[in-house]
Amino acid sequence: MNTLLTIAAKEVRDGLRNRWVVATTLLMAALALTLSFLGAAPTGTVGVGRVEVTIVSLSSLTIFLLPLIALLLSFDAVVGEIDRGTMTLLLSYPVARWQVLIGKFLGHAAIIAFATVLGYGAAGVALAMSGSEIGPESWRAFAAMIGSSVLLGAAFTAMGYLASTLVRDRGTAAGIAVAIWLVLVLLYDMALLGLLVADGGKTVNAGLLNGLLLANPADAFRLFNLTGFKSVSQFAGTAGLAAQVQVSASVLLAVLAGWVAAPLALAAVLFSRRQI
Amino acid sequence: MTDTATIRVEGVSKRYGDAFAVREVDLDLAAGECVAMVGHNGAGKSSLIKLMLGLTTPTAGSVRVLGGDPASAAASHIRRQVGFLPESVAFHPSMTGRETLDFYARLKRVPRDGNDALFERVGLEPAAVKRRVGTYSKGMRQRLALAQALLGGPKVLFLDEPTTGLDPALRQSFYEIVRDLRDAGTTVLLCSHALTELEGQADRVVVMNRGRKVADGSLATLRGLAQLPVRIRLTRPSGEVVETACANDDKVATLRRIACEGPELADIEVVQPSLDEMYAHFLRREAAE
Numbered sequence: 001m002n003t004l005l006t007i008a009a010k011e012v013r014d015g016l017r018n019r020w021v022v023a024t025t026l027l028m029a030a031l032a033l034t035l036s037f038l039g040a041a042p043t044g045t046v047g048v049g050r051v052e053v054t055i056v057s058l059s060s061l062t063i064f065l066l067p068l069i070a071l072l073l074s075f076d077a078v079v080g081e082i083d084r085g086t087m088t089l090l091l092s093y094p095v096a097r098w099q100v101l102i103g104k105f106l107g108h109a110a111i112i113a114f115a116t117v118l119g120y121g122a123a124g125v126a127l128a129m130s131g132s133e134i135g136p137e138s139w140r141a142f143a144a145m146i147g148s149s150v151l152l153g154a155a156f157t158a159m160g161y162l163a164s165t166l167v168r169d170r171g172t173a174a175g176i177a178v179a180i181w182l183v184l185v186l187l188y189d190m191a192l193l194g195l196l197v198a199d200g201g202k203t204v205n206a207g208l209l210n211g212l213l214l215a216n217p218a219d220a221f222r223l224f225n226l227t228g229f230k231s232v233s234q235f236a237g238t239a240g241l242a243a244q245v246q247v248s249a250s251v252l253l254a255v256l257a258g259w260v261a262a263p264l265a266l267a268a269v270l271f272s273r274r275q276i
Numbered sequence: 277m278t279d280t281a282t283i284r285v286e287g288v289s290k291r292y293g294d295a296f297a298v299r300e301v302d303l304d305l306a307a308g309e310c311v312a313m314v315g316h317n318g319a320g321k322s323s324l325i326k327l328m329l330g331l332t333t334p335t336a337g338s339v340r341v342l343g344g345d346p347a348s349a350a351a352s353h354i355r356r357q358v359g360f361l362p363e364s365v366a367f368h369p370s371m372t373g374r375e376t377l378d379f380y381a382r383l384k385r386v387p388r389d390g391n392d393a394l395f396e397r398v399g400l401e402p403a404a405v406k407r408r409v410g411t412y413s414k415g416m417r418q419r420l421a422l423a424q425a426l427l428g429g430p431k432v433l434f435l436d437e438p439t440t441g442l443d444p445a446l447r448q449s450f451y452e453i454v455r456d457l458r459d460a461g462t463t464v465l466l467c468s469h470a471l472t473e474l475e476g477q478a479d480r481v482v483v484m485n486r487g488r489k490v491a492d493g494s495l496a497t498l499r500g501l502a503q504l505p506v507r508i509r510l511t512r513p514s515g516e517v518v519e520t521a522c523a524n525d526d527k528v529a530t531l532r533r534i535a536c537e538g539p540e541l542a543d544i545e546v547v548q549p550s551l552d553e554m555y556a557h558f559l560r561r562e563a564a565e
Contacts, residue, residue: 002382002385003382003383006379006382006383007383010368010371010379013370013371013375014368014370014371017370017371018370084366085362085364085365085366086366086367086368088326088331088362089360089362089365089366089424090383091329091331092329092331092355092358092360092362093355093380093383093384094351094352094353094355094356094383094384094385095352095383096349096352275292275331275332275333276326276331276332
């Protein structure tokens, strides 16, 4: 346990020193604040809780931005240290390989959690200070959004680690990271939409569609936030979808957690067999 | 010697793809022994050290370090007693010298209050310790590398090309530390290209070539094996220099003959074959086979 914390703490300190933490936190805060103010402007006079609108905007922001940050942070984690020669020395110490991998992952996940909580928290504080009435249900939805964002970031960090242990070259790892982002964040939904249109509802039923959506962590995240809370789905335009989705919030969270654990476990197995 | 062996390598081969990095090497190292391993780049020195560190597993044969398999899951207690100074050592540039040593001390579960003494021992100034490693010169990085290798008083110490890029004064203090460790019972395995500086430092020399061990023994034993001629340089009173050569076994007889029967001399110089020459000889013999 101590070893894990030592390695994680080193990773966090590295993040602080090379300004990763500051840069991501500022970026998240700036985008979150912009979205919460601009996104609320059209509905401001209607008198509904603007938090829901902010949640919808921030969820979309998370889906695009957080995977990118997570992958950029993690693709170099293993292959880069092997390349620079720091891994040889580290592994000659009394540490197991899985401890190195999990420790570094915990450090990177902590950086993402810190940036997300602080960045999105700033938007929450701004909303609270703007004086509008915000119910406890809305705050719960907001907190759930932040929590699931961290989980999504962790899932893509884990995938970045997998890419990083899979290959022997930093450039290849970077390429795989970009491909993961393109496929899961951009192309997957388009392909799914195309499939639905082409199929015309003949073979793809609701059950299969749910399965396909769960096979992508970004979609699991979207479903969790946009259909999980009734007040939010009204604003997201997904109220109809929410009625169709038979997947409970806890299942969606479990799927996200699985997307953290599975790539990490695979990376740990690959790394333990690696001949440095 | 078998009882005190801290490292035992038996019939070890290591293959990467089609290429053998190490072939059928047998090697025993005892406590309190300083062994130099010499060879070209790619002769298998670093590969052998990685096997002994348990970073890689042998394709064939077995490696035992301090009585256990260094690559097994239970190797933690072995690694706590092993120090390693890698070739072209790299540290995280954003950490200071002190943070770096603290980090490694925590991983080795060694109390950190001994770190100041370690810094002093390797000659890193307190001012340098507070600076980031990224600003260090090669010599300072190498001192820090030695400091981390000495953490916890290792029973086995691997030094891979430890003195490349060090100035002569630093080299001397470096070998002084190595000597102290050896006298305290540490097994030291030293890899180097710089053969001349190993003379007088190592109790034993292991010559590697293309993954094979081609020679193993003390400098004197290797000299006997190589049977390289000893050169005798004679200076006449007039300043004229004459050089002659003889076999190592005939050295004393030849010198006596020269002294008793030869012409008047101002100086006699006996030049033993250097480690460099012996190394070249073993490689030639290996190539001829």
